Amino acid sequence: MPHLDALNSKYAADGVQVLAIDVSGRKELTQKMAADASYRAPVLIDDKGFSRKEYKVTATPTTCVVDPSGKVIFRHVGYGPGMEKVLEKEIDLLLARKTA
Amino acid sequence: MKSSLWILVIVIAAGVVVGVVFKDRMRPAPPGNEQAEFKEIGEITDSEAKIDKLERFLSDYPKGDLRSRAYSTIAKEMLDAIKDTTRFVGFARQTIEKETDPESKAMMYYRLYNLKAEAKPEEAALIGTEILKVPIDAAWVYNYIGYDLAERGRDLDLAMDLCQRSVELSKTREDSAMCLDSRGFIYYKKGMYQEAIADLAKSVNLFGEPFENGLKHLAEAYLKAGDGANSFATYRSILVMGEYDYARSAVDSMMTAQRYSPKKRQQFDDGLWQDRSAVAAPAVAFSMPTLAGETVVFEPAKGGIVVLNFMSPT
Numbered sequence: 505m506p507h508l509d510a511l512n513s514k515y516a517a518d519g520v521q522v523l524a525i526d527v528s529g530r531k532e533l534t535q536k537m538a539a540d541a542s543y544r545a546p547v548l549i550d551d552k553g554f555s556r557k558e559y560k561v562t563a564t565p566t567t568c569v570v571d572p573s574g575k576v577i578f579r580h581v582g583y584g585p586g587m588e589k590v591l592e593k594e595i596d597l598l599l600a601r602k603t604a
Numbered sequence: 605m606k607s608s609l610w611i612l613v614i615v616i617a618a619g620v621v622v623g624v625v626f627k628d629r630m631r632p633a634p635p636g637n638e639q640a641e642f643k644e645i646g647e648i649t650d651s652e653a654k655i656d657k658l659e660r661f662l663s664d665y666p667k668g669d670l671r672s673r674a675y676s677t678i679a680k681e682m683l684d685a686i687k688d689t690t691r692f693v694g695f696a697r698q699t700i701e702k703e704t705d706p707e708s709k710a711m712m713y714y715r716l717y718n719l720k721a722e723a724k725p726e727e728a729a730l731i732g733t734e735i736l737k738v739p740i741d742a743a744w745v746y747n748y749i750g751y752d753l754a755e756r757g758r759d760l761d762l763a764m765d766l767c768q769r770s771v772e773l774s775k776t777r778e779d780s781a782m783c784l785d786s787r788g789f790i791y792y793k794k795g796m797y798q799e800a801i802a803d804l805a806k807s808v809n810l811f812g813e814p815f816e817n818g819l820k821h822l823a824e825a826y827l828k829a830g831d832g833a834n835s836f837a838t839y840r841s842i843l844v845m846g847e848y849d850y851a852r853s854a855v856d857s858m859m860t861a862q863r864y865s866p867k868k869r870q871q872f873d874d875g876l877w878q879d880r881s882a883v884a885a886p887a888v889a890f891s892m893p894t895l896a897g898e899t900v901v902f903e904p905a906k907g908g909i910v911v912l913n914f915m916s917p918t
Binding site for chain 2: 518526546594
């Protein structure tokens with residue numbers, strides 16, 4: 505996803521990890537999409553229903569921001585216009601709190 | 605006749621009666637398994653072949669659970685892959701006439717509406733008028749069209765009628781929550797703020813988990829109705845969910861208007877983080893393969909910030 509790649513590059517130096525996890529169980533389609541869009545970030549494959557069970561993912565995309573203490577501090581369902589800005593703000597605030 | 609022969613005759617007659625009465629449930633098992641077959645069809649890349657298989661699928665499973673999804677996939681192939689709008693419209697109209705499954709009819713109307721909404725918005729409203737007369741037992745399509753018309757700021761009375769119908773047709777809690785949210789939004793657009801607040805507050809309570817869009821509508825309605833305190837509280841609850849720009853701007857202006865000191869602003873933010881932490885679920889560790897075949901391990905609570913984007917290919 506281009507927006508994930510952008511997020512990845514912006515915060516790589518700060519040690520922020522951005523992971524894309526495909527929950528569709530349609531690996532061939534994901535492979536094709538990743539090749540077409542030339543993703544740089546790795547796409548993880550969950551074809552065992554782990555995300556549904558442990559992260560209550562029922563609709564995609566669902567974005568979870570995990571804080572340094574291991575909590576899903578922010579969770580967004582859907583990815584509308586402006587979501588990238590919301591995530592950046594959240595990461596910026598979390599980074600500021602880390603150093604505070 | 606011999607008694608054993610009579611017994612045979614009676615058993616056969618009983619079998620015939622049972623067969624006639626329960627014939628629908630006793631038809632020979634459909635070829636293969638519905639779910640598995642549908643998944644297989646999903647892997648086909650050639651559009652015409654896919655459409656062909658789907659039409660076969662629809663006739664093989666006349667009362668199947670996946671009918672509306674099959675129709676939806678056909679729509680996608682005709683509109684997005686083959687890009688033949690005329691063909692799709694013909695197909696959709698045919699389907700609407702002969703289909704009895706409400707979800708399938710609703711799916712076709714949904715697609716027809718979207719086609720019009722993009723190309724000829726003035727005509728899109730006519731689809732809305734049509735489904736009010738056709739009754740379809742599918743709350744979501746009335747909700748979808750009503751809300752979309754309202755968002756475009758047009759035909760608010762028609763939008764209201766559609767949302768009214770969707771509220772009446774709602775069966776699940778989720779359905780009611782969505783439809784009340786839409787109806788509340790339309791009241792808001794019409795300037796009927798008390799009615800809007802009533803619907804939106806009810807909607808927000810019906811949702812299993814916080815619904816950002818619904819809370820946004822509610823916060824705006826409170827503001828327009830002159831209820832600053834509740835508006836502020838609602839924007840605050842949105843901020844607990846995430847750093848939404850519009851919510852942050854709203855509370856910032858209100859704090860400025862009320863001359864919040866820097867200390868009070870800090871207390872506000874501290875409170876936000878406390879609430880966020882209180883409702884946050886712990887992230888679960890995992891180890892997953894990547895497309896490239898490598899393994900990525902995620903261990904929470906190691907002092908880093910991680911963004912997990914759960915997605916599926918479009």
